[in-house]
Amino acid sequence: MIANVIVDVPAKQTNRTFDYIIPDAMRGWLAIGSRVGVPFGPRVVQGFVVSMSERADVAASKLKPIAQVMDLVPPLTPELVELARWMSRTYLCHEITALQAMIPGALKAKYERYVTLGGAADEEAAAQGFGQLSFDNRADIAAFVRSKEHVPLEQLLERFAGDGALIQSMIKSGELLEVQTIKNRLSAKKVLVVYPPEDPSVLEACVSKLPAGAKRQKEVLEHLIRNPAPVRLTELALELNVGAGTVKGLADKGWIGLRETEVFRDPYAGREFKRTQPLPFTEEQAAVFEPIQAALTAVRHEVFLLHGVTGSGKTEVYLQAIRQCLDQGREAIVLVPEISLTPQMVERFKGRFGSEVAVLHSRLSNGERYDEWRKIALKQVRVVIGARSAIFAPFTSLGLIIIDEEHETSYKQEDSPKYHAREVAIERAIRHRAAVVLGSATPSLESYYRASERDDRSGAAGRQAGPGGSPFAGVNAGRAAAVAHPSAYRLLTMKERVQGRPLPPVHLVDMREELKQGNRSMFSRPLYKAIEERLEKKQQVVLFLNRRGYSTFVMCRECGHTLGCPHCDISLTYHQSSQTVRCHYCGYAEPQARTCPSCSSEHIRFFGTGTQKVEEELGKLFPGIRVIRMDVDTTTEKGSHEKLLTMFRNREADVLLGTQMVAKGLDFPDVTLVGVIAADTVLNLPDFRAGERTFQLLTQVAGRAGRHELPGEVFVQTYTPEHYSIVTASGHDYEAFLEEELRMREAGGYPPYYRLILITISHEQIPMLVRTAESLVGHIKELLLRETDGSDDAMVLGPVASPIPRIKDRYRFQCMIKYRGDSQLPSLIAKAAEAFDDVCRQHNVQIGIDVDPQLLM
Ligand SMILES: Nc1ncnc2c1ncn2[C@@H]1O[C@H](COP(=O)(O)OP(=O)(O)OP(=O)(O)O)[C@@H](O)[C@H]1O
Ligand SMILES: [Zn+2]
Ligand SMILES: [Zn+2]
Secondary structure, three states, rough: EEEEEEEEEOOOHHOEEEEEEOOOHHOOOOOOEEEEEEEEOOOOOOOOEEEEOOOOOOOOHOOEEEEOOOOOOOOOOOOHHHHHHHHHHHOOOOHHHHHHOOOOOHHHHEEEEEEEOOOHHHHHHHHOOOOOOOOOOOOHHHHHHHHHHOEEEHHHHHOOOHHHHHHEEEEEEEOEEEEEEEEEOOEEEEEEEEEEEOOOOOHHHHHHHOOOOOOHHHHHHHHHHHOOOOOHHHHHHHOOOHHHHHHHHHHHHOEEEEEEEEEEEOOOOOOOOOOOOOOOOHHHHHHHHHHHHHHOOOOOOOOEEEEEOOOOOOHHHHHHHHHHHHHOEEEEEEEOOOOOHHHHHHHHHHHHHHHHEEEOOOOOOHHHHHHHHHHHHOOOOEEEEOOHHHHOOOOOEEEEEEEEOOOOHHOOOOOOOEHOOOOOOOOHHHOOOOOEEOOOOOOOHHOOOOHHHHHHOOOOOOOOOOOOOOOOOOOOOHHHHHOOOOOOOEEEEEOHHHHHHHOEEEEEEHHHHHHOOOOOOOOOOHHHHHHHHHHHHHEEEEEEEEOOOOOOEEEEEOOOOEEEEEOOEEEEEEEOOOOEEEEEOOOEEEEEOOOOOOOOOOOEEEOOOOOOHHHHHHHHHHOOOEEEEOOOOOOOOHHHHHHHHHHHOOOOEEEEOOOOHHHOOOOOOOEEEEEEOOOOOOOOOHHHHHHHHHHHHHHHHHHOOOOOOOOEEEEEOOOOOOOHHHHHOOOOOOOHHHHHHHHHHHHHHHOOEEOOOOOOOEEOOOHHHHHHHHHHHHHHHHHHHHHHOOOOEEEEEEEEEEEEEEEEOOEEEEEEEEEEOOOOOHHHHHHHHHHHHHHHHOOOOOEEEEOOOOOOO
8 A cells, every 4th residue: 555645845846745655564553644754855754644545656666665653643634634635726825734734833843863873884983993093083973873872963963062074974974874753842741640450459468568667658558549549640649748769669569550641731720610501592592593503403514604793692602502513423613713712702611511622722832732632633522612723623523613703804824824714614514514603793794795695596685786886897796796605604693682781872082073172182081081980980991992003103203213124114113011112024123212313312202002102191191090901012921811801800900901802702791881092093004904894893892891781882082983984883783884895895896796816926126026026917917818818807906016015124016816706716826826936946036825815915
């Protein structure tokens, strides 16, 4: 048998399988999805077995055997291997890149180089034996390596520091051999566990055999007779105050077992989760649950879009759907945006399903994440809740995938593989005949559109988009729907909050008016009064500041000079805690200057309304106010996020002030006021989704108020109170927003009417960049012309400078392709780009392709 292996060398030439012989010893347990080490040129590299075949494409004599198998249980399933192939086609990435994205970081290969004695060493030693004077450490090095059998290269270089050149020449001459192997970055944590015999009474006989002086050992045995459960050696030693040697002595006699045993690093160890029971559904919950249940029962693939206002009880629907799925003996994945994956969220799932739940998110240590993942692989859990990459949980009988806050941009990965978790979820669900529930109070336009297509077809009240002044004249709504995906979603709606609690009234405050009235503070008078009132009543306030696009840049008041990153065309951001200015794109940092580097004036200040500044102003306006600030600066430390939220819940603060982090999913009973400091910051970004993002954020953040007995109220400060995103968000009117936004999208030729591909080209020098960009785009245009006969089904825009024209010392150009109908287009574009592979390699040009981009930077 031959194993077909994808090797860990991400390059175009290696983006295919290579054949290897399966050694006899591996036959039977090597499987599709196994991670292996294989000889590749002079090295051993990691790879994944993606298929097996009877015979190879090349002559058997040329084949090499697999060198090592990395895991007892293959980390990937055949389904995931197939999914990787789909990802590589869909997102135009190397298959190995997709495979690597599916396994935890701890399993990423760590290559270790060893040195052993080579065949030439003996001759050399013999030659030296003939009294030849040796002026170097050659003999010592050989002896050292011989004594160790094999030595990590670093260790050898450390031991014989200064002999690097000599060691190199010994490798060249064959005296030493360099060998490469693969190790995991991290391994399972093992501890020594004491195993008393199955029948502990046999230990009584042992006690009598002990010499009279062995008091300690006697104590241990007697303890084990009374407590016959396996116990960690360290725990036992601590409890009885004996040395580990005492216990080991008993194991040496063969009376008790002492074995290395794997343990799981459990981030939630020792935490009690209060068990919760299913709540009786509200009418709306019952209505949306019914079709989900039906699909589960029938083991039928179907995608549901659950559009439920904030506080309508979507989570309870998820929980009961999961219960149903588990009762059928199947497994469930719940995706939640990283920042909403709060302890509160985890608690709701652990509370219902206890130890059946594994949690995966980036705040776990590498080891913890690996162990949570192993629980899934070893089938010790059946529910996983996690951020984007949890979609790759190696379950084998998936019944249900839930994506909460499905509109969130964080579901799209910005690095290769540039996948969207929602699409990957649907792809997996099709293979498992599983149900998918996409939940949101503000569904993405793409999803909502896909759900309404189904309405149109079934004759229900469908929305009709007018042709308007579209540049694609003659494209009517029906025609535009040609972007249609093969399967439409089923729309489920919940319009009411649980227990008839009202959605909070939203007051728009026109900040231009405030300025006219002489108020130059960042707090309008109505918001000021509302905060004052809450402080008096001892209720809590959430203040939201959208940081994106509102950077705290540093500017000189004398000459207008702004501090920019020396490597990127973007202004540096001021960080108070470390007194530094930093670049958010490349990580560059420098101490905050006291004088202007351009004119030496001392009037250099940071600008913009950062959270730190809001905090300061709150302190000035309301002396004694207790503020918890939650932003990237205050949540870097592990567990800090959780700590801050717990403090707020325990009423140790009056105000929770923060960025996006406070907008999502939080549920605090005493919050009766939500204030949005500036609603329009996102609106000014050069992004066609600016309106959608604004609507989503305002709706989410408003949804934090009045979720329990106390009624809530929301104040939104804005400079553009007439903008449709802000108006419709204040009226909690998703449909009205949708209608307006769809009109804009159709007019602009944007999703959901057209799909996008963003090509970014970068180089250190502008002339080379322009040349390559223009010839690449010219090539693409030609190709498209040939393929589409010049219809308006595809358009190529650009090349133009990217919104951020330089990052990490590389200049950037972009080209946008808008298309509809033809799903073959991405591969066509990939082919066009491939023609530039040689140019790219020779001149160090980079071409990045993003299918369905979420960010246009
Ligand atoms: N059937 C029910 N009976 C009583 N209370 C319920 C019921 N369903 C949900 N709740 C409660 O209503 C509150 C809001 O529910 P939940 O958090 O699930 O809403 P949601 O739609 O997920 O909200 P959001 O999108 O704002 O996060 C919670 O405190 C929840 O415990
Ligand atoms: Zn930078
Ligand atoms: Zn200056």
